[in-house]
């Protein structure tokens with residue numbers, strides 16, 4: 001199969017003025033891939049995702065999506081091009097119901113959204129049961145399902161997930177990642193995932209990038225990085 005570049009980040013510099021956070025970052029994602037970004041706290045992983053989604057104003061470089069530079073686009077333009085973002089901390093609207101949260105995900109869609117809603121409920125039956133409940137009353141795992149469901153409502157080409165498993169039990173983490181792999185395989189949605197848990201993210205990713213102090217450190221196929229001695233000693237607790 002010929003690889004098609006969906007996303008191509010070239011020489012990205014990014015600032016939280018006056019501090020430069022990203023220094024010449026290069027990353028890409030081929031159509032259909034799951035790509036993860038790992039690295040220590042403060043490395044700039046979330047900043048990369050925010051850049052792709054047009055949430056950072058002071059930056060330089062190129063972000064090509066389907067071959068077009070989107071570095072000047074705002075989040076509202078980017079979402080229309082088929083990219084959705086699930087930020088760190090999930091950010092559901094706590095006083096709105098599950099259904100209302102999902103409806104918000106489809107805000108730019110005209111017409112009937114029931115087909116999408118049904119599809120989300122098929123993927124996450126738990127949300128169907130809880131659709132009339134206020135999202136703030138759900139467990140962390142259920143809130144993550146709402147956040148992912150909301151980002152799926154537009155049937156994106158690419159989803160950006162920031163620390164989707166943070167604070168969840170091992171069982172729920174596993175379930176969330178199984179869903180991601182399932183959605184990737186069955187619907188051809190590509191994923192760029194920032195994830196603290198290197199073991200999980202590397203094992204499910206086609207490729208991964210290690211970011212340190214705002215710079216590319218290492219990259220390669222996920223399974224290959226899993227075996228890398230440097231990765232094992234720093235990110236996998238000495239090969240555990």
Ligand SMILES: Nc1ncnc2c1ncn2[C@@H]1O[C@H](COP(=O)(O)OP(=O)(O)O)[C@@H](O)[C@H]1O
Pocket residue numbers: 016021039040041042043044045046047048
């Ligand atoms: N809104 C902000 N304003 C100023 N500095 C920020 C802001 N967000 C993040 N930073 C700083 O940018 C650096 C990278 O942050 P971030 O991208 O969140 O790292 P990571 O996701 O890898 O933990 C950190 O030093 C952090 O303190």
Ligand SMILES: [Mg+2]
Pocket residue numbers: 045046047088162194
């Ligand atoms: Mg982060």
